[in-house]
Amino acid sequence: MAESVLLKTEKRDLGGSRAAGKLRKKGMIPAIIYGHKQENEAVTLAHDDLMDAVRHGARVVDLQTGKGVQKAQIAELQWDHLGKDLLHADFKRVSADERITVPVRLEVRGIAPGVTAGGVLEQPLHTVNVECLAIAVPDVIRVNIGELQLDGAIHVRDLPLPPDVKVLDDPDALVVHVAPPKVEAAAEAAEAPTSAEPEVIGRKAAEEEEAE
Numbered sequence: 001m002a003e004s005v006l007l008k009t010e011k012r013d014l015g016g017s018r019a020a021g022k023l024r025k026k027g028m029i030p031a032i033i034y035g036h037k038q039e040n041e042a043v044t045l046a047h048d049d050l051m052d053a054v055r056h057g058a059r060v061v062d063l064q065t066g067k068g069v070q071k072a073q074i075a076e077l078q079w080d081h082l083g084k085d086l087l088h089a090d091f092k093r094v095s096a097d098e099r100i101t102v103p104v105r106l107e108v109r110g111i112a113p114g115v116t117a118g119g120v121l122e123q124p125l126h127t128v129n130v131e132c133l134a135i136a137v138p139d140v141i142r143v144n145i146g147e148l149q150l151d152g153a154i155h156v157r158d159l160p161l162p163p164d165v166k167v168l169d170d171p172d173a174l175v176v177h178v179a180p181p182k183v184e185a186a187a188e189a190a191e192a193p194t195s196a197e198p199e200v201i202g203r204k205a206a207e208e209e210e211a212e
Contacts, residue, residue, distance in 0.1 A: 004135075005053045008064045009033075009043035020088070029086055033063060033072060035093035041065060050089060057139040059102045063091060071134065073100055094134040101168065102137055103127045106159075106175060110146035114178035119150045125175045128156060132165040145176055153177040 012023070012030060020030045023044055033041040043065060053061055054077070063070045072091035080087055094100055105127050115121050128141065141159055148154065157171035 005056075005058045005061045006064060006069070007045050007049055007053065007061050009045045011066055012042050012044045014042050024085075024087070029089055031089040031091060033065070033070065033091045033093065035072075036095075038093065041067075045089075047086060051086065057105070059104075059137040060094060060100070060134050061091075071096060073102065073134065096133070096135045098134045099131055100134050100137075101129055101131050104130050104138055105140045107140040107142050108145055108176060109142050110144050112145040112148035112152070112178050114148050114150040114152055117150055118181040119178040120181065121145070122177045122179055123175065124177075125156070125169075125173055128159070129168045130161075130165050131168055132162075136162070136164065138162050138165060143175060145178075148176070148178050150178055150180055 009031070013019075023030055024047070027047050028044040029047045029050055031043050031045055033043060043063075045063075054074070058074065060071060060073050063072050071094055073094050074089065075092040076090040077086060078088040078090075079085065106123075106125060108121075108123060112119070112121060130138070130141075132138070141161065143154060143159065145154065154175045154177075155171065156167055156169050156173045156175060159167060159175065161167065
Protein backbone atom coordinates (compact mmCIF):
# COMPACT_ATOMS: atom_id res chain seq x y z
CA MET A 1 0.00 0.00 0.00
CA ALA A 2 1.33 3.42 -0.95
CA GLU A 3 1.90 6.06 1.69
CA SER A 4 -0.68 8.83 1.85
CA VAL A 5 0.15 11.61 -0.62
CA LEU A 6 -0.83 15.20 0.16
CA LEU A 7 -1.47 17.45 -2.86
CA LYS A 8 -2.03 21.16 -2.40
CA THR A 9 -4.77 22.72 -4.50
CA GLU A 10 -6.04 26.22 -5.21
CA LYS A 11 -9.58 27.26 -6.04
CA ARG A 12 -10.11 28.25 -9.67
CA ASP A 13 -12.81 29.96 -11.64
CA LEU A 14 -14.41 27.84 -14.32
CA GLY A 15 -13.16 28.81 -17.76
CA GLY A 16 -12.80 27.51 -21.26
CA SER A 17 -9.93 25.83 -23.03
CA ARG A 18 -7.99 29.10 -23.28
CA ALA A 19 -7.98 29.56 -19.50
CA ALA A 20 -6.96 25.93 -19.02
CA GLY A 21 -4.14 26.38 -21.52
CA LYS A 22 -2.78 29.36 -19.57
CA LEU A 23 -2.80 27.29 -16.38
CA ARG A 24 -0.86 24.47 -18.01
CA LYS A 25 1.78 26.91 -19.29
CA LYS A 26 2.32 27.90 -15.64
CA GLY A 27 2.86 24.27 -14.66
CA MET A 28 -0.60 23.85 -13.17
CA ILE A 29 -3.33 21.33 -13.98
CA PRO A 30 -7.08 22.13 -13.86
CA ALA A 31 -9.07 19.59 -11.87
CA ILE A 32 -12.49 18.91 -10.39
CA ILE A 33 -13.39 17.34 -7.04
CA TYR A 34 -16.82 15.71 -6.80
CA GLY A 35 -18.84 13.10 -4.93
CA HIS A 36 -20.34 12.33 -1.50
CA LYS A 37 -23.33 14.54 -2.33
CA GLN A 38 -21.24 17.67 -1.95
CA GLU A 39 -20.78 20.53 -4.40
CA ASN A 40 -18.21 20.12 -7.13
CA GLU A 41 -15.01 22.06 -6.53
CA ALA A 42 -12.95 23.43 -9.40
CA VAL A 43 -9.28 23.56 -8.40
CA THR A 44 -5.76 23.65 -9.77
CA LEU A 45 -2.70 21.76 -8.59
CA ALA A 46 0.94 21.50 -9.58
CA HIS A 47 1.50 19.30 -12.62
CA ASP A 48 4.76 17.85 -11.28
CA ASP A 49 3.26 16.96 -7.89
CA LEU A 50 0.38 15.06 -9.48
CA MET A 51 2.62 13.28 -12.01
CA ASP A 52 4.98 12.22 -9.22
CA ALA A 53 2.05 10.70 -7.30
CA VAL A 54 0.82 8.89 -10.42
CA ARG A 55 4.27 7.50 -11.23
CA HIS A 56 4.51 6.08 -7.72
CA GLY A 57 1.21 4.25 -8.14
CA ALA A 58 -1.03 6.49 -6.02
CA ARG A 59 -4.73 5.76 -6.50
CA VAL A 60 -6.09 7.69 -3.49
CA VAL A 61 -4.64 11.02 -2.36
CA ASP A 62 -5.28 13.71 0.24
CA LEU A 63 -6.21 17.05 -1.31
CA GLN A 64 -5.48 20.23 0.63
CA THR A 65 -8.32 22.60 -0.24
CA GLY A 66 -9.92 25.71 1.21
CA LYS A 67 -12.36 23.40 2.99
CA GLY A 68 -9.59 21.37 4.60
CA VAL A 69 -8.02 18.06 3.65
CA GLN A 70 -10.24 15.81 1.55
CA LYS A 71 -9.42 12.20 0.73
CA ALA A 72 -10.12 11.46 -2.93
CA GLN A 73 -9.65 8.77 -5.54
CA ILE A 74 -7.93 9.70 -8.80
CA ALA A 75 -10.97 8.91 -10.92
CA GLU A 76 -9.77 10.03 -14.35
CA LEU A 77 -6.73 11.60 -15.99
CA GLN A 78 -7.19 13.25 -19.37
CA TRP A 79 -4.19 13.29 -21.72
CA ASP A 80 -3.47 14.92 -25.05
CA HIS A 81 -3.95 12.94 -28.28
CA LEU A 82 -0.38 11.63 -28.06
CA GLY A 83 -0.86 10.42 -24.50
CA LYS A 84 2.08 12.48 -23.24
CA ASP A 85 0.79 15.71 -21.72
CA LEU A 86 -1.67 15.67 -18.81
CA LEU A 87 -4.58 18.04 -19.46
CA HIS A 88 -7.10 17.56 -16.64
CA ALA A 89 -7.78 15.46 -13.54
CA ASP A 90 -10.99 14.26 -11.90
CA PHE A 91 -10.99 13.43 -8.18
CA LYS A 92 -13.79 11.51 -6.47
CA ARG A 93 -14.23 12.03 -2.74
CA VAL A 94 -13.95 8.88 -0.61
CA SER A 95 -13.97 7.96 3.07
CA ALA A 96 -11.17 6.06 4.78
CA ASP A 97 -13.54 3.18 5.61
CA GLU A 98 -15.15 3.14 2.17
CA ARG A 99 -14.61 0.24 -0.24
CA ILE A 100 -13.72 1.38 -3.74
CA THR A 101 -12.95 -0.24 -7.09
CA VAL A 102 -9.59 0.59 -8.69
CA PRO A 103 -7.29 -0.88 -11.37
CA VAL A 104 -4.01 -2.26 -10.01
CA ARG A 105 -0.92 -3.07 -12.06
CA LEU A 106 0.47 -6.61 -12.17
CA GLU A 107 4.24 -6.89 -11.74
CA VAL A 108 5.99 -10.07 -12.90
CA ARG A 109 8.88 -11.22 -10.68
CA GLY A 110 11.46 -13.93 -11.15
CA ILE A 111 12.73 -16.09 -14.01
CA ALA A 112 10.55 -18.96 -15.19
CA PRO A 113 12.38 -22.31 -15.64
CA GLY A 114 10.23 -22.83 -18.72
CA VAL A 115 11.72 -19.70 -20.32
CA THR A 116 15.24 -20.91 -19.53
CA ALA A 117 14.30 -24.15 -21.30
CA GLY A 118 13.42 -22.23 -24.46
CA GLY A 119 9.81 -21.26 -23.84
CA VAL A 120 8.30 -17.82 -24.48
CA LEU A 121 6.71 -15.85 -21.65
CA GLU A 122 3.35 -14.36 -22.64
CA GLN A 123 1.44 -11.89 -20.43
CA PRO A 124 -2.06 -11.19 -21.76
CA LEU A 125 -3.11 -9.34 -18.58
CA HIS A 126 -1.24 -6.35 -17.14
CA THR A 127 -3.81 -4.89 -14.73
CA VAL A 128 -6.76 -6.16 -12.70
CA ASN A 129 -9.69 -4.39 -11.07
CA VAL A 130 -9.82 -4.80 -7.32
CA GLU A 131 -12.22 -3.87 -4.56
CA CYS A 132 -10.68 -2.74 -1.27
CA LEU A 133 -10.70 -0.05 1.40
CA ALA A 134 -9.80 3.41 0.16
CA ILE A 135 -6.83 3.51 2.53
CA ALA A 136 -5.58 0.04 1.56
CA VAL A 137 -5.13 0.18 -2.21
CA PRO A 138 -2.12 -1.96 -3.18
CA ASP A 139 0.58 -0.29 -5.28
CA VAL A 140 0.99 -3.42 -7.41
CA ILE A 141 0.16 -7.12 -7.26
CA ARG A 142 3.34 -9.14 -7.71
CA VAL A 143 3.23 -12.31 -9.80
CA ASN A 144 6.01 -14.79 -8.99
CA ILE A 145 6.91 -16.89 -12.04
CA GLY A 146 9.95 -18.57 -10.46
CA GLU A 147 8.38 -22.04 -10.67
CA LEU A 148 6.60 -21.74 -14.00
CA GLN A 149 7.54 -24.62 -16.33
CA LEU A 150 6.97 -25.04 -20.08
CA ASP A 151 3.27 -24.68 -20.87
CA GLY A 152 2.67 -23.56 -17.28
CA ALA A 153 0.22 -20.74 -16.56
CA ILE A 154 -0.97 -18.42 -13.81
CA HIS A 155 -4.59 -17.29 -13.80
CA VAL A 156 -6.37 -14.51 -11.94
CA ARG A 157 -7.54 -17.01 -9.32
CA ASP A 158 -3.88 -17.79 -8.52
CA LEU A 159 -2.87 -14.19 -7.72
CA PRO A 160 -1.53 -13.54 -4.19
CA LEU A 161 -3.71 -10.80 -2.69
CA PRO A 162 -3.26 -8.57 0.37
CA PRO A 163 -5.80 -9.05 3.18
CA ASP A 164 -9.32 -7.79 2.43
CA VAL A 165 -8.56 -7.19 -1.27
CA LYS A 166 -10.89 -8.78 -3.82
CA VAL A 167 -10.20 -9.11 -7.55
CA LEU A 168 -13.27 -8.45 -9.72
CA ASP A 169 -11.91 -9.88 -12.98
CA ASP A 170 -12.75 -13.34 -14.36
CA PRO A 171 -10.96 -15.93 -12.14
CA ASP A 172 -10.14 -18.00 -15.22
CA ALA A 173 -8.52 -15.11 -17.09
CA LEU A 174 -4.92 -15.85 -18.09
CA VAL A 175 -2.27 -13.65 -16.48
CA VAL A 176 0.99 -15.24 -17.69
CA HIS A 177 1.81 -18.34 -19.72
CA VAL A 178 5.06 -20.01 -20.81
CA ALA A 179 4.41 -21.07 -24.39
CA PRO A 180 6.46 -23.95 -25.86
CA PRO A 181 9.10 -23.00 -28.44
CA LYS A 182 7.91 -22.94 -32.04
CA VAL A 183 11.21 -24.10 -33.57
CA GLU A 184 9.99 -27.59 -34.51
CA ALA A 185 6.93 -26.30 -36.34
CA ALA A 186 9.05 -23.77 -38.25
CA ALA A 187 11.58 -26.48 -39.20
CA GLU A 188 8.85 -28.77 -40.51
CA ALA A 189 7.44 -25.98 -42.64
CA ALA A 190 10.88 -25.26 -44.08
CA GLU A 191 11.45 -28.92 -44.99
CA ALA A 192 8.07 -29.39 -46.70
CA PRO A 193 8.33 -29.54 -50.54
CA THR A 194 6.74 -26.71 -52.47
CA SER A 195 3.90 -27.35 -54.86
CA ALA A 196 5.74 -25.51 -57.66
CA GLU A 197 8.57 -28.06 -58.00
CA PRO A 198 6.61 -31.07 -59.39
CA GLU A 199 4.78 -28.78 -61.82
CA VAL A 200 8.07 -27.61 -63.30
CA ILE A 201 9.41 -31.17 -63.59
CA GLY A 202 6.22 -32.40 -65.26
CA ARG A 203 6.27 -29.54 -67.70
CA LYS A 204 9.90 -30.25 -68.62
CA ALA A 205 9.18 -33.97 -69.20
CA ALA A 206 6.28 -33.14 -71.50
CA GLU A 207 8.43 -30.75 -73.51
CA GLU A 208 11.11 -33.47 -73.98
CA GLU A 209 8.50 -35.99 -75.26
CA GLU A 210 7.21 -33.50 -77.84
CA ALA A 211 10.76 -32.86 -79.01
CA GLU A 212 11.30 -36.60 -79.62
